[in-house]
Amino acid sequence: MTTIHEIRQAVFDVSSSGEIVNYDRAGSEFLKQHFNIINIDGLTISTITQNRKILEAITNATTRKAPTATIINTPREEFRELRQINVIPLVENTARVILFLETKKDSLCKPHSRKLTNREHQVLDLVANGKRRGQIAFHLSVSLPTVDHHLSNIRKKLEARTTSEALATAVKLELVHH
Structure with missing residues (x-):
């Protein structure tokens, strides 16, 4: 534990x-x-x-x-x-x-349940740099629904209700690259 x-x-x-x-x-x-x-x-x-x-x-x-x-x-x-x-x-x-x-x-959760994909890390880094959904979509050359999907996965994996909460958790877990 x-x-x-x-x-x-x-x-x-x-x-x-x-x-x-x-x-x-x-x-x-x-x-x-x-x-x-x-x-x-x-x-x-x-x-x-x-x-x-x-x-x-x-x-x-x-x-x-x-x-x-x-x-x-x-x-x-x-x-x-x-x-x-x-x-x-x-x-x-x-x-x-x-x-x-x-x-x-x-927490009894296993470390692998928290593992983010490379793309989820990219999205999270952009969120940490203050980028909005549209800017993230443009930067990564993907659609808004794709960005929303990645944000949803990030929130689930970090057990967060909001993207702000997920970002705060990611900072604490040192998942955000500066």
Whole structure:
């Protein structure tokens, strides 16, 4: 049995005033554990954090004329399981916050079940370099459905629900070539 460091995502949306307007189950669990959350008749009110970097990222994604995305690598002493925070403009005055959380789990899976093909490695490397599906298809001279098929296989082999989660797992397993 081996120990695998699994990366999972927690997501919530926050307004420019710091009000949490939407969240997934993992986001809800993380917020309840780490922040002062008040839920009154379905309206969630919270002071997200006093962390200057996170507050700046939310401000940059919600209140500027040209909102910008921010990636924050978090220090382990602040949040032990939190590896990275992505703050992305969603709609006017609202940002999506994606937390990448690391958990350890024991795995009985065999090493060969994780083996990626050469083409899957190429696709994963292009994803790691910020390429979108269409750009990957063009670069590899394949169709979009073929790229989608490779991404699906990568997610299955890395036991990930999303391509972002697969990429985070691949980074941890040192499968991404730079």
